[in-house]
Amino acid sequence: MNIKKSILVRVRVAFLLVCLFACAIVYKIVQIQFMDGQKWKSISKERRIYYKPVAATRGNIFSDNGSILATSLPFYRVAIDPTVAKAEVFNSGVDSLGLLLSRFYGDKSADHYRRKIKNARHSDRQYIRLNSRQINYQEKKMMAKWPIFREGKGRGGVIFEKVEKRFKPFGILADRTIGFINEDKNGAGLEFSFNNNLAGTDGEALFERIAGGSKPIYDGTDVKPQHGYDIKTTIDINLQDVAENALYKALERTNAEYGCVIMMEVKTGEIKAIANLGKTKGGYIEDYNYAVGNQGRTEPGSTFKLASMMALFEHAPHVKLTDTIDTGNGRYRIKNTYMSDAKINGYGKITVQQVFEKSSNIGVAKLMEENFSQSQQAYVDYLHKFGLGSTLGFQMDGEARPYMKSPQDKNWYGTTLTSMAIGYETKISPLQTLALYNAVANNGVKVQPIIVKEIRKADNVIQSFSTRVLIDKICSDETLKKLKMMLEGVVTHGTAKNILSSDYKIAGKTGTARKVKDGKYVREYSTSFAGYFPADNPKYSCIVIIDSPKGVNVYGGDVAAPVFKELADKAYARDLAMHQPLQARVVPDKESLPLVKAGNFDDLSVILNKIGISNHATAGQDEEWVKVEQQRRSLNFTANPVLEGKVPDVTGMTLRDALFILGNQHLEVNVEGSGKRVQKQSVEPGTDIIKDKNITITLS
Structure with missing residues (x-):
């Protein structure tokens, strides 16, 4: 066979194979399209339609x-x-x-x-x-x-x-x-x-x-x-805003790592404000719930001394606040370690009241040794009786579980009792600490903190959450009396006297706990202040934590307590129910009229009527706030309206009234001078309010 014939045969075979392949394709198309068409359409529809x-x-x-x-x-x-x-x-x-x-x-x-x-x-x-x-x-x-x-x-x-x-x-x-x-x-x-x-x-x-x-x-x-x-x-937007701003300023000023604030209603346990701010490259943000969660569960430091003193008075009711303790030169040996006080050369001989007010570690340690050295388990039992060994059952997930040692534990050392007494070798969250202070403010009734009041569907309440009592009586009335006197003393004479208020009483305790890094205590601190106000009729309890502040003064009284005070001031100014009623005074000189320039219409009218001073309002006057003008032997009220979005006129008012009005208008207030009334204000009345605008008022 020559080459030409061979090529021809091959071409014919290839052509035949192509024809056969083409026929097979045509057959398959006919089969899919016509013979099995309905089947594939059904499958396609099933796969195309879905729920x-x-x-x-x-x-x-x-x-x-x-x-x-x-x-x-x-x-x-x-x-x-x-x-x-x-x-x-x-x-x-x-x-x-x-x-x-x-x-x-x-x-x-x-x-x-x-x-x-x-x-x-x-x-x-x-x-x-x-x-x-x-x-x-x-x-x-x-x-x-x-x-x-x-x-x-x-x-x-x-x-x-x-x-x-x-x-x-x-x-x-x-x-x-x-x-x-x-x-x-x-x-x-x-x-x-x-x-x-x-x-x-x-x-x-x-x-x-x-x-x-x-x-x-x-x-x-x-x-x-x-x-x-x-x-x-239960969150109060206004108090929440104040809490976050006050905390942010303190963190920024001290370059701290993180901080948190919780403010709670004493009787109900309703949380009115809860702020958590952590440090980032861009500033401070709400990155974690330090108030409740595990990252905020730390050694509480001196705020825990309240629990220790409560245990002491329950165990040894004969101990009086006037009893004396010799704290020596500020350095005290316990086993093979030394405990020291904040004051160089120590406090010497001081009373039990002063031990708490000055936050003397040595004084508390000696009291614990004298009363619990032979019954250390009793001290721990008291802590559990106060509810400090268990969670609060808080409504939000992630509540930290307290860490509380027991004498049966392998890591219970000869120094553990005195360490725990001053807030070390134990860990609780800020919310759990606050619940204890709230119980003291609430006359011994420990209530569960709540943050959700109702679950609703439109206007229908599906489920409501009311106040739940965790412990009917956390300690005796005699112990409560002693604790309240000590807590008030901290603010009047002790480590938090810088937040003493002339308008209302504050009771609380500072805390400054050294931090642990790589298993060793270092010179970094977690600072705190926990307390309640007004101390004579508590409405709110509050705790402030500021972790790892930088600077010279890094104690709880210097760093955390001012945040508490700022929040308390705003809460007090806007809640007239907390204000003490003004006592009417008899005017000795009937020929002279009392100095009244501006204020609340109802308050002024009641007082002036009580002391027999003629007063009347301009016809049709129905404003809450008024200016006062003298007319012969009477005082005339004229309207001083407070308009939304406008800077109010607070000249002539008392500082309390001025702070209340300006605070409600969301103005940041700076106070200069001393005296009882506002002489002038830095921003003209009637000016449009600019967000985050500051206003300075001068007293005379």
């Missing part, structure tokens, strides 16, 4: 007065099924629709949107997303009036796909307390702790897979979602 969860609307989180702390706002993506509209409606409206879309989104031309919609209709595409940008509800209402869209979903084909976003109207205020929850259902704060209530129950709807995504099929089989419940917290 998809429809997320429920998450419930709101409210403050104590109903202000929204967190809510879900609806946003929408705009899509269209261009095959739905009738030809007349579509053709007459598509040009205008393209122009409106182009103007609204500002990214593509009107011709682009027109062609996109027309091409989709020509291709019989039943779903196209017009733009990935999300629109709000008002924009949705506007779009719903556009050509084609105005026909609605059934006749115009417009599809507004709802997307919900969590929104906090007060920004970062109480950010960590409100918390978050992610797609994996992990999170923190109230959002996480009450997720089962807030989340609701998802629904279910039928969707069809199409090119570029999926579209809903409205066939009546969808299951509507059950929206989440709302929760009402």
Whole structure:
């Protein structure tokens, strides 16, 4: 066979094979399209149609007065099924629709949107997303009036796909307390702790897979979602704002690592403010709940001395506040270690009252040795009796478990009793410390702190949380009396006398605990102040922690106590119920009128009537705040209105009234001079209030 014939045979064989392959392809197409067509169509439809969860609307989180702390706002993506509209409606409206879309989104031309919609209709595409940008509800209402869209979903084909976003109207205020929850259902704060209530129950709807995504099929089989419940917290927005600002300033001033503040109502246990700020490269943010969680569980230092003294008075009721203890030269040997006091050369011989006021470590240690050296377990038993060995059952997840040693433990040393007595070798969270102080303020009744008051569905209360008593009587009345005198003495004569107030009494205790690094105590401190006010009729208890402050004065009285004072001042100024009633004074000289320039109409009227001074208001006057003018032998009241958004006129007022009014107008107040009344103010009355504006008032 020559070469030509061989090539010809090969070509014919190859051609035959190609023909056979082509026939096989044609056969397979005929089989798929016609013989098995119905089968594949059914499979395609099954895979294209599916049920998809429809997320429920998450419930709101409210403050104590109903202000929204967190809510879900609806946003929408705009899509269209261009095959739905009738030809007349579509053709007459598509040009205008393209122009409106182009103007609204500002990214593509009107011709682009027109062609996109027309091409989709020509291709019989039943779903196209017009733009990935999300629109709000008002924009949705506007779009719903556009050509084609105005026909609605059934006749115009417009599809507004709802997307919900969590929104906090007060920004970062109480950010960590409100918390978050992610797609994996992990999170923190109230959002996480009450997720089962807030989340609701998802629904279910039928969707069809199409090119570029999926579209809903409205066939009546969808299951509507059950929206989440709302929760009402105990947080007071105004006090929360003051707490965060005061804490932030203190942290920034001392370059501290982190800090927290908790303010609680004594009788109810309702938390009115809880702030947590941690240091980052950009400043301080709410990065962790130090007030409640494990990272905030530290050796409390001298604030724990309250528990030790409570145990002492319960165990040895014969010990009096006037009994004396020799603290020596400020250095005391215990086994093979030394304990020292803050004062160089020591305090010498001082009373039990002074031991607490001056926060003498040696004085407390000696009292413990004298009364508990033979019964160390009794001391620990008292701590458990006070509830310090167990959690509070707080409503938010993540409450730290206290660490409390026992004489049976292997790490109970010869120095452990005296170390625990001054706040070392034990760990509790700030909230657990505050609960103890709150119990003293509450005449021995220890209540459970609460932060959520109600779970609601619209106006219907689904579940309410009332005050729960943890311990009916934490100690005897005689012990309480001694403790209260000591706590007040700390502020009047002791380590916190820098926060003594002439308007109301404060009771509390400072704390300065050395930090542990690499198993050794270093010269870094966790500073604190815990207490309550007004001391003679407690309304609020509060604790402030500032960790690792830098500088010269890094004791609790210098760093943490001023934050307590600032928050207490604001709370006192805005709560008239806490103010002591003004005592009426008899005017000895009937020929002269008392010096009254401005103030609260009701207060002034009551006082002047009581002492027999004629007074009257201008006709029609119904303002709460007034100016006072002398008219012969009487005083005339004229309106001094306090307008929202305007700087008020506080000249002539007492400092207390001025602070109350300016504080309610969200102004930062600086006070200069001394005296009882405001002589002048740095910002003219009636001026528009600028956010974070400072105003200086001068007293005379």
